[in-house]
Structures are given as structure tokens and as C-alpha cells.
Amino acid sequence: MTAPVAPAPLPPLAARTATVGGSPVRDILAVTARPEVINFAGGLPAPEFFDREGIATAFREALEHTPAQSLQYSTTEGEPSLRTALAARVTGRGLPTGADDLLITTGSQQALSLLATALVEPGDTVLVEDPCYLAALQVFGLAGARIVAVPTDADGVDPQALARLVASERPKLLYLVPTFQNPTGRTMPAERRAAVAAAAARHGVWIVEDDPYGDLRYDGEHMPWIASYEAAADRTVLLGSFSKVMAPGLRLGWLRAPAALRRACAVAKQAADLHTPTLNQLAAARYLAVLDAHVTRVRAAYGERRDAMLAALPEALPEGSQWNRPEGGMFLWVRLPSSYDTTALLPQAVENHVAYVPGAPFYAGTPDRATLRLCFVTQTPEEIEEGLRRLARGLGVA
Numbered sequence: 159m160t161a162p163v164a165p166a167p168l169p170p171l172a173a174r175t176a177t178v179g180g181s182p183v184r185d186i187l188a189v190t191a192r193p194e195v196i197n198f199a200g201g202l203p204a205p206e207f208f209d210r211e212g213i214a215t216a217f218r219e220a221l222e223h224t225p226a227q228s229l230q231y232s233t234t235e236g237e238p239s240l241r242t243a244l245a246a247r248v249t250g251r252g253l254p255t256g257a258d259d260l261l262i263t264t265g266s267q268q269a270l271s272l273l274a275t276a277l278v279e280p281g282d283t284v285l286v287e288d289p290c291y292l293a294a295l296q297v298f299g300l301a302g303a304r305i306v307a308v309p310t311d312a313d314g315v316d317p318q319a320l321a322r323l324v325a326s327e328r329p330k331l332l333y334l335v336p337t338f339q340n341p342t343g344r345t346m347p348a349e350r351r352a353a354v355a356a357a358a359a360r361h362g363v364w365i366v367e368d369d370p371y372g373d374l375r376y377d378g379e380h381m382p383w384i385a386s387y388e389a390a391a392d393r394t395v396l397l398g399s400f401s402k403v404m405a406p407g408l409r410l411g412w413l414r415a416p417a418a419l420r421r422a423c424a425v426a427k428q429a430a431d432l433h434t435p436t437l438n439q440l441a442a443a444r445y446l447a448v449l450d451a452h453v454t455r456v457r458a459a460y461g462e463r464r465d466a467m468l469a470a471l472p473e474a475l476p477e478g479s480q481w482n483r484p485e486g487g488m489f490l491w492v493r494l495p496s497s498y499d500t501t502a503l504l505p506q507a508v509e510n511h512v513a514y515v516p517g518a519p520f521y522a523g524t525p526d527r528a529t530l531r532l533c534f535v536t537q538t539p540e541e542i543e544e545g546l547r548r549l550a551r552g553l554g555v556a
């Protein structure tokens with residue numbers, strides 16, 4: 159008998175897996191899934207407003223009327239009926255779009271991955287808002303990008319700082335959530351959008367305009383997409399999603415991009431998942447006929463929830479705290495007095511059965527540790543009030 163041979167060590171994981179960690183938000187979601195915790199941390203649509211009947215009808219009709227098509231492999235670009243209906247919707251919102259301008263994606267998150275594959279070489283610079291949507295930081299980090307934060311104020315990126323950074327850093331792309339941003343809830347006014355489009359035109363940089371929240375406006379005026387500014391028309395990629403207006407579990411999003419970039423994204427998508435589930439696409443194409451009526455109902459309820467949170471915040475937060483009043487979306491952004499560290503305080507909040515997301519992980523630049531994100535759409539107004547009483551206790555206010 160020969161002596162057992164010690165197994166040789168395995169080759170290591172790719173280096174990029176060591177440089178990009180898991181999402182702290184998803185980790186917090188695991189801790190806060192306990193039913194007794196009022197969870198302001200997740201970005202979860204309110205489940206009681208999912209249109210179960212309407213969505214069930216759309217799926218049933220897709221299966222009854224187009225059974226073979228619904229259950230079959232589909233094209234990578236997406237089902238023509240869905241792209242046609244979406245193109246009409248985008249055109250109706252002021253951006254002329256044809257079905258062929260669109261690529262259906264498996265959530266808008268996939269659109270970010272496809273764009274990173276199509277555009278970003280390791281070492282390329284990507285400019286982001288500071289703070290920025292976390293999973294975008296992960297995507298660009300995994301692609302090996304050098305992520306540079308653009309300073310922001312209450313209206314989004316500072317146009318002068320942006321123009322300077324675009325000139326000095328020669329970035330490949332600028333990633334923005336101009337409307338009801340995640341995590342801050344803030345919206346860029348029209349002049350800022352024009353300034354961003356002009357800077358991109360002057361210096362040659364792609365703009366990725368991520369807009370999953372734009373339809374969730376509770377007051378104020380509709381803003382034009384950056385993609386609709388002439389100066390940036392040939393260099394702006396617009397991303398949309400069904401997650402916040404229909405249901406995130408369907409994993410349906412879309413990307414509108416100039417032809418050459420869209421084709422490169424389609425090749426990346428072939429390699430990623432061949433195509434987005436056909437049945438979901440055909441059901442969504444049918445559901446688009448009633449989507450606006452549904453969004454109107456959701457908007458009314460979400461607006462009330464935002465107001466409930468705004469009304470209860472002054473009592474819940476320590477003196478000297480600041481917060482904004484988003485005109486839509488799902489989040490608002492809080493800054494406690496500088497002596498507070500929201501990461502260190504989170505366990506105390508969870509002990510009081512309430513959760514938020516600390517602001518620090520959203521920063522690509524120097525984190526502001528006194529910030530936190532609150533989601534105001536998932537709970538009823540009564541639960542929001544109770545959650546904020548618990549938060550006050552967790553922060554030592556009450």
C-alpha cells in the first residue's frame with residue numbers, strides 16, 4: 159500500500175475577489191430579517207402593494223396566448239413586444255426611442271455588469287457620486303476600475319468639480335443616479351443635468367444614467383433625462399428597471415445605448431445568461447398596459463409614508479441632525495452631529511428592534527461616518543412612527 163499523498167494546494171481565487179467585499183446592506187438585511195425588527199435598511203418595495211392579481215393575469219395570458227414562445231429560449235436583445243412597449247413609454251416621457259435602441263436586462267443591476275464588461279479595462283477610471291449606490295461600486299470594483307468620487311452637494315455632483323475631474327482624470331465613464339438617488343434620495347436640477355451633459359461632450363466620457371426610481375415622484379416637477387440633452391445624446395446610456403414599479407423578483411430591467419455600445423453589451427449578455435427569462439418579459443409586456451394605473455396607486459401610498467417619516471424625524475434624532483426631503487423614490491439621508499458614528503451605533507439600534515444602513519460604505523471617497531440611509535416605503539405610517547421611536551432609544555435620544 160502506498161502512503162496517502164497530501165493533496166496539492168488549489169490555485170487561488172482571482173485577485174479581484176479579495177479587493178471587493180460583500181455588500182454590507184445585504185449583510186444587514188440578513189440580521190434584520192427577524193420579524194420583530196422594523197427595517198428601514200433594505201430598499202424593499204412594500205409587499206402589500208404588489209399587484210398580485212394584475213401580474214398573475216399577465217403571466218396567465220402570456221402562457222395561454224403564447225405558450226410555446228413563453229417557455230422557449232429567446233433573443234439576447236429581448237422580446238420584441240416588450241421592447242416595443244417600453245420604447246413607446248420612454249418616447250412618451252420625452253426621449254424618442256425605438257425598440258431596437260433597447261436591450262432587456264436581468265434587472266438593471268445586470269446592465270451595470272454588462273457596461274463594465276463592455277467599457278472598463280482594469281485600471282480605467284470611473285467617476286461616481288459621493289456617496290454612491292453600493293452595488294455599482296461593487297461592479298466597477300470587480301472590473302478593476304479605479305473609482306474616483308466626485309464631490310456632491312444637496313443637488314448632486316458639483317459641476318465645477320466634475321469638469322475639473324473629467325479633465326484631469328480622463329475617466330472612461332461617469333456613473334450617476336440623477337433622480338431620487340440611492341442612497342441620498344436627492345435629485346439633480348435641470349441646470350446641473352445640462353452642465354453634466356456639456357462636460358461629457360467637452361471631454362469625451364460615457365455617462366451611465368441609472369434611473370430605477372424616476373417614476374416614483376410624489377411632488378415637484380418631472381426632470382428631463384440627461385440622455386435627452388443634445389450634447390450628451392451620443393454618449394449617455396440610460397438604465398431602467400421594473401423592480402420598484404412592478405416587482406423586483408421578476409429581475410427585469412433595460413438599457414438604452416448607442417448602437418456600438420449596445421451591441422457590445424449584447425455580446426456580454428450572451429456570455430452572462432443568453433437572455434432574460436422569456437415568460438417574465440412577455441408578462442411584463444402585457445402588464446405595461448396597466449402599469450401607470452398601478453404606479454399612481456403606489457405613489458400615493460409612498461408619498462404618505464415619506465411624509466410620516468418626515469413628520470416623526472425631529473423627535474427621533476439628536477439635536478443638530480440634518481436630513482433632506484426627497485420629492486420621490488425610496489430613501490432619505492440623515493446626518494447626525496459629527497460626534498456620532500452610525501456604524502458603531504447600529505447594534506444599539508438593532509437591540510431596540512430597528513435598523514438603518516450606516517452611510518460609510520456608500521462613499522468611494524472619505525466616508526462621513528455620521529450619515530445614515532432610511533428607506534421610507536416599506537412600512538405603514540404607524541410602523542414608521544414606532545420604528546422612529548425605537549431609533550430614538552437606539553441613538554440615546556429618548
Ligand code: PMP
Nearest residue numbers: 265266267291335340399401411
Ligand atoms: N441601480 C440603483 C440605483 C438601485 O438602487 C438598484 C436597486 N437597489 C439597482 C440599480 C438594481 O435594481 P434591479 O437590478 O432590481 O433593477
